[in-house]
Amino acid sequence: MTQVLHIVGGGMAGSEAAWQAAEMGVDVIIHEMRPTVGTFAHQTGNLAEMVCSNSFRSDDDEQNAVGLLHWEMRAANGLIMTTADAHRLPAGGALAVDRDPFAETVTAKLRAHPRVSVTDQEVTSLPDDGHWIFATGPLTSPALGEAIRAETGSDALAFFDAIAPIVYADSIDMSKAWMQSRYDKGETEEERTAYLNCPMGRDQYEAFIDALLAAEKTEFHEGETAGYFDGCLPIEVMAERGRETLRHGPMKPVGLTNPHAPDVKPHAVVQLRRDNALGTLFNIVGFQTKMKYGAQTDVFRMIPGLENASFARLGGIHRNTFINSPTLLDAQMRLKSKPNIRFAGQITGVEGYVESAAMGLLAGRMAASEIQGRDLPEVPKDSAMGALIHHITGGAEAKTFQPMNVNFGLFRPVDGLKGGRRGRKDRYKAYTDRAKAEWQIWLDQC
Structure with missing residues (x-):
């Protein structure tokens, strides 16, 4: 019997997860409660709607960690990055997009994919069976938030987003x-x-x-x-x-x-x-x-x-709510108490559109590989993706866990490089060169 991947939430993470899994040959259902159930910040029922800034921040893939993350997502045929490139606006060294056409294009691509279907059903509980990714983001509905708190046995952490x-x-x-x-x-x-x-x-x-x-x-x-x-x-x-x-x-x-x-x-x-x-x-x-x-x-x-x-x-x-991922998730982003469920996006404690989409990319690939009975190689820790997922699933201190953007402070040092401000440019270039090589090897093995 064909196994379906259910993805709850159609934001950056959910959209990217759906695309990656569908492209790997897995049938996907996106459960996005909008527009039937609205939120404070969203204006439409489109997938991947940008509710805060219209910027994906720096696009410099040699001296900036988020720019490196852009590069890795493009190399992995990321839906969010390729669509952002198609709707790019002038923004100096940043990647800013025309937000409405961007979301409309993401929505059209996913709805047109033969392996993807979208429903406006609101999911309010954590299922005991099936394959699920919860990517409900900072505006997780109160009912689902309560279900998550009941399952984890503790209150979800929270902060305010403007x-x-x-x-x-x-x-x-x-x-x-x-x-x-x-x-x-x-x-x-x-x-x-x-x-x-x-x-x-x-x-x-x-x-x-x-x-x-x-x-x-x-x-x-x-x-x-x-x-x-x-x-x-x-x-x-x-x-x-x-x-x-x-x-x-x-x-x-x-x-x-x-x-x-x-x-x-x-x-x-x-x-x-x-x-x-x-x-x-x-x-x-x-x-x-x-x-x-x-x-x-x-x-x-x-x-x-x-x-x-x-x-x-x-x-x-x-x-904006998020879970204590270092305590609750395993290295495959699965909920330890319910391994049939993965979490992705901002609810895992990453911050930013790019980081959210990146964790969706990994969750989608991990879930699809599991459904297909294949072993996915470990995400290389020296890539931007690997540095970020390692941080949220065990590298961060659980007692003081707070939302985190990708940054070079999450990367393992490169031997032989001098520190200080004068050596920063060489150090960052070494990080990005190493990350690109490791990421490409990983993609070739997948």
């Missing part, structure tokens, strides 16, 4: 703003002008910080005690850590020259990145927020160039 606002391009005052990527980074003129910049003088910056700190914020419900993930801090939380924090973070004024006043160095700069191919929408980079809607419009219109800004979407905040 969403940045999106501005209509035609409402931005270009007599004050200008287009430029930091340090003019990019191979084409379009890439070198991928970001829209709004400069601030010292007094403007100080007034902005005052307003940010005084603005009315969303209050958490009683009993919600989660923290924040440092890679996605609300802008007002950063400001609370010190008045200069934003000038050394998303508002740093380096690598930019204001053509409206080339002899004046801005005290701070707010950057916006194109959010769609038409160039009609821009998201404010690094401006995730928990301010209430009315406060957001008042505060953000203090930014020079955004005085009359019209917002396609305001920012928001939601609860």
